[in-house]
Amino acid sequence: MPTLALIGGGGFAKEVAEVARLNGYEVAACYAENAGYFGHIHRGYLDDLLAERDGYDAVALCVGATSRRSVQVRRELIAWLVRHALPAPPLVSPRAICAEGARLAPGVFVGHGAVVAVDAVVGGFSVINVSAMIGHDAVVGANVTVAPGAFIGGGASVGDDTLIGPLSMVMQGVRVGREVVLGAGCTALRPLKDGASVWPRLDRPVKDMTAPAVPA
Amino acid sequence: MPTLALIGGGGFAKEVAEVARLNGYEVAACYAENAGYFGHIHRGYLDDLLAERDGYDAVALCVGATSRRSVQVRRELIAWLVRHALPAPPLVSPRAICAEGARLAPGVFVGHGAVVAVDAVVGGFSVINVSAMIGHDAVVGANVTVAPGAFIGGGASVGDDTLIGPLSMVMQGVRVGREVVLGAGCTALRPLKDGASVWPRLDRPVKDMTAPAVPA
Amino acid sequence: MPTLALIGGGGFAKEVAEVARLNGYEVAACYAENAGYFGHIHRGYLDDLLAERDGYDAVALCVGATSRRSVQVRRELIAWLVRHALPAPPLVSPRAICAEGARLAPGVFVGHGAVVAVDAVVGGFSVINVSAMIGHDAVVGANVTVAPGAFIGGGASVGDDTLIGPLSMVMQGVRVGREVVLGAGCTALRPLKDGASVWPRLDRPVKDMTAPAVPA
Numbered sequence: 001m002p003t004l005a006l007i008g009g010g011g012f013a014k015e016v017a018e019v020a021r022l023n024g025y026e027v028a029a030c031y032a033e034n035a036g037y038f039g040h041i042h043r044g045y046l047d048d049l050l051a052e053r054d055g056y057d058a059v060a061l062c063v064g065a066t067s068r069r070s071v072q073v074r075r076e077l078i079a080w081l082v083r084h085a086l087p088a089p090p091l092v093s094p095r096a097i098c099a100e101g102a103r104l105a106p107g108v109f110v111g112h113g114a115v116v117a118v119d120a121v122v123g124g125f126s127v128i129n130v131s132a133m134i135g136h137d138a139v140v141g142a143n144v145t146v147a148p149g150a151f152i153g154g155g156a157s158v159g160d161d162t163l164i165g166p167l168s169m170v171m172q173g174v175r176v177g178r179e180v181v182l183g184a185g186c187t188a189l190r191p192l193k194d195g196a197s198v199w200p201r202l203d204r205p206v207k208d209m210t211a212p213a214v215p216a
Numbered sequence: 217m218p219t220l221a222l223i224g225g226g227g228f229a230k231e232v233a234e235v236a237r238l239n240g241y242e243v244a245a246c247y248a249e250n251a252g253y254f255g256h257i258h259r260g261y262l263d264d265l266l267a268e269r270d271g272y273d274a275v276a277l278c279v280g281a282t283s284r285r286s287v288q289v290r291r292e293l294i295a296w297l298v299r300h301a302l303p304a305p306p307l308v309s310p311r312a313i314c315a316e317g318a319r320l321a322p323g324v325f326v327g328h329g330a331v332v333a334v335d336a337v338v339g340g341f342s343v344i345n346v347s348a349m350i351g352h353d354a355v356v357g358a359n360v361t362v363a364p365g366a367f368i369g370g371g372a373s374v375g376d377d378t379l380i381g382p383l384s385m386v387m388q389g390v391r392v393g394r395e396v397v398l399g400a401g402c403t404a405l406r407p408l409k410d411g412a413s414v415w416p417r418l419d420r421p422v423k424d425m426t427a428p429a430v431p432a
Numbered sequence: 433m434p435t436l437a438l439i440g441g442g443g444f445a446k447e448v449a450e451v452a453r454l455n456g457y458e459v460a461a462c463y464a465e466n467a468g469y470f471g472h473i474h475r476g477y478l479d480d481l482l483a484e485r486d487g488y489d490a491v492a493l494c495v496g497a498t499s500r501r502s503v504q505v506r507r508e509l510i511a512w513l514v515r516h517a518l519p520a521p522p523l524v525s526p527r528a529i530c531a532e533g534a535r536l537a538p539g540v541f542v543g544h545g546a547v548v549a550v551d552a553v554v555g556g557f558s559v560i561n562v563s564a565m566i567g568h569d570a571v572v573g574a575n576v577t578v579a580p581g582a583f584i585g586g587g588a589s590v591g592d593d594t595l596i597g598p599l600s601m602v603m604q605g606v607r608v609g610r611e612v613v614l615g616a617g618c619t620a621l622r623p624l625k626d627g628a629s630v631w632p633r634l635d636r637p638v639k640d641m642t643a644p645a646v647p648a
Contacts, residue, residue: 011352011370014334018316064370066388095313097527097544100450112313112331113347115527115544115562118446130331130349131545133562133580136443148349148367149383151580151598154443154496166367166385167581169598169616172498184385184403186635187616197638203402206413227568227586230550234532280586282604311529328529328547329563346547346565364565364583365599382583382601400601400619419618422629 002057003028005049007077009036012064015130016109019093020060028056050084059086061107061125065145068181071161075143078107078125088125096128105142123160135172147184159194218273219244221265223293225252228280231346232325235309236276244272266300275302277323277341281361284397287377291359294323294341304341312344321358339376351388363400375410434489435460437481439509441468444496447562448541451525452492460488482516491518493539493557497577500613503593507575510539510557520557528560537574555592567604579616591626 004025006013009032017027017038030038031049043052049059061081065071081088088107092098096114107125110116116134123142128134132146135154140146144158147166152158156170159178170176170188177194186198220241222229225248233243233254246254247265259268265275277294281287297304304323308314312330323341326332332350339358344350348362351370356362360374363382368374372386375394386392386404393410402414436457438445441464449459449470462470463481475484481491493513497503513520520539524530528546539557542548548566555574560566564578567586572578576590579598584590588602591610602608602620609626618630 011334014317014352015315018334021316099447099544100453101446112315112333113329113349113545113563117544117562118443118450130333130351131329131347131563133545135562135580136446148351149365149581149599153598166369166387167365167383167599171598171616183635184387184405185401185617187632189616189632189634199636199638200403200405201417201633201636202405203399204415204417206415227550230533230568231531234550237532328531328549329545329565346549346567347545347563364567365581382585382603383581383599400603400621401617416619416621417633418621419615420631420633422631 001026003055005029005031005052005056005059006038006062007046007049007059007081008032008062008064009034009038009042010062010064011037013038013062015111016060016062016091019091019109019111022094023091025058046080049086053084053086057087058089060088060091060109065127065143065163066147068163068179071143071145071163071179074125074145075161078143081107081125099136102134111148117154129166141178217242219271221245221247221268221272221275222254222278223262223265223275223297224248224278224280225250225254225258226278226280227253229254229278231327232276232278232307235307235325235327238310239307241274262296265302269300269302273303274305276304276307276325281343281359281379282363284379284395287359287361287379287395290341290361291377294359297323297341315352318350327364333370345382357394433458435487437461437463437484437488437491438470438494439478439481439491439513440464440494440496441466441470441474442494442496443469445470445494447543448492448494448523451523451541451543454526455523457490478512481518485516485518489519490521492520492523492541497559497575497595498579500595500611503575503577503595503611506557506577507593510575513539513557531568534566543580549586561598573610 029043035042090104090108092110093112095112096110098116099118101119102116105124110128111130113131114128117136120134120138122140126144130148133151137155139157141160146164149167151169153172155173158176162180165184168186175191181197183199245259251258306320306324308326309328311328312326314332315334317335318332321340326344327346329347330344333352336350336354338356342360346364349367353371355373357376362380365383367385369388371389374392378396381400384402391407397413399415467474522536522540524542525544527544528542530548531550533551534548537556542560543562545563546560549568552566552570554572558576562580565583569587571589573592578596581599583601585604587605590608594612597616600618607623613629615631
């Protein structure tokens with residue numbers, strides 16, 4: 001059984017570890033600043049991984065992106081992984097769907113229930129999270145995070161280091177730049193420039209309905 | 217083949233009945249105020265079920281929640297089920313995904329296409345409906361309804377008797393109280409207190425585009 | 433192996449072709465004004481298909497709808513297909529879920545990850561795209577397009593020639609008319625009349641967050 005080392009020890013690491021096991025890997029070690037959920041196999045951080053790299057068949061980047069800050073952390077870790085030529089195969093849930101002609105670069109993670117349609121391309125170390133949908137011929141850059149339930153339309157493109165929030169959308173053929181943050185439930189109806197941020201309008205708290213739903 | 221009695225006879229009962237059959241149950245009887253779709257196996261209501269309980273291996277609560285009123289109806293039925301110690305196993309669609317370490321309390325229903333991620337916990341009689349997504353380590357209380365396509369982020373929590381509308385979201389780590397109604401497509405970016413109601417902003421009807429799309 | 437001819441050669445045609453192959457068809461020819469992705473098997477347009485119809489076991493309408501204009505194009509092509517009695521079986525992804533009692537008319541396409549619930553009815557040539565959700569007992573008319581991730585509630589109805597955008601919703605039991613356009617991420621909380629258009633409110637571009645997420 002091939003062995004895998006995780007980089008990162010938080011909740012996202014547990015999701016990656018599960019998918020890795022479903023793909024036949026033994027999750028043998030965790031390298032992280034904080035051991036998180038993986039104290040039992042925690043073996044230090046990056047220097048330690050370099051020293052012990054021959055012990056593993058593959059590594060997986062398991063730091064999730066939920067903000068500009070964590071996108072940047074991932075970017076720096078990816079540069080380090082590439083510099084040291086650590087082998088990071090794509091990890092695809094057997095409960096995801098990758099259609100004919102879809103191409104996944106090294107390091108890509110595809111979660112349960114996600115659909116990557118015909119001839120879509122996903123760049124290095126991008127995350128297509130649970131039940132996200134990537135349309136036909138879409139081009140997703142490197143280190144992009146497509147959060148759960150989000151939709152990238154057919155022929156759309158998303159630049160490197162961009163964060164697409166949960167249940168948000170990029171319409172068919174629309175071009176989204178690099179280093180964009182498209183907030184939760186937002187829609188890119190038109191192109192978004194490099195570095196753009198889009199935030200949702202707030203929902204309405206309903207004052208006169210705040211009575212408890214049910215008696216105590 | 218073990219036998220199951222439904223409580224409730226509406227459309228949601230049909231969905232539960234299908235999942236029960238896919239799990240090897242014979243759906244033998246329906247107890248409901250209105251027989252609904254199940255007239256052919258309708259055998260009365262709660263008193264009748266109590267009298268005939270020895271005839272079934274399990275019961276399933278099949279009243280759906282779409283409002284505060286129906287959340288309360290469910291709550292009262294659950295109290296009755298618990299008081300009488302009727303056996304209500306979790307019913308999980310074989311087309312749903314329950315990850316490693318996910319824990320489902322008695323009475324939980326998980327619909328087709330739903331994903332319950334690593335180490336998530338779902339409390340008694342909660343409904344994780346079609347294609348809903350529960351993140352890693354999320355804690356969902358009892359009698360919670362997560363409507364189709366909704367997303368509960370990793371590490372988030374949702375209190376008892378709460379209704380999460382279709383395609384709505386609770387962001388990662390956010391705490392949503394008891395007896396909350398989060399409307400269709402709404403987003404809990406921040407914590408919601410017990411009893412809160414959140415409603416969507418209305419979309420825009422487009423007046424000058426109301427001509428028929430195609431000629432008659 | 434039965435043979436299939438595509439009508440249309442764009443990206444949606446690739447998705448239909450994949451599902452057809454997964455259903456055991458040989459995709460033998462493409463008839464389209466523009467050969468698109470199918471130059472290698474392109475054999476002309478409608479007149480040519482009529483002349484060569486005996487060479488195929490089935491045809492599939494592969495023009496996607498994303499606007500009133502393309503809904504109308506589809507409508508005219510459907511009328512032509514019906515007039516000439518060309519055989520167009522429903523094509524359902526083996527990775528979709530069609531529940532007990534769901535009825536699909538000829539020409540219906542159901543994409544990967546979609547869920548058509550118990551006793552739902554889908555009319556001729558409608559498209560239930562990737563991961564869309566059709567509730568129990570919902571009645572979807574003919575030539576309706578339900579875009580990826582959209583939700584049609586239990587017992588709702590959608591009239592002919594209507595376009596339901598990605599991640600949009602029709603609430604339980606709500607009646608949506610013919611020739612409606614429900615925009616991306618919009619919600620039909622109440623009935624929509626024939627010909628209505630609903631558009632999303634725009635999200636907020638966040639001016640002071642447009643700095644690049646990560647250094648160049």
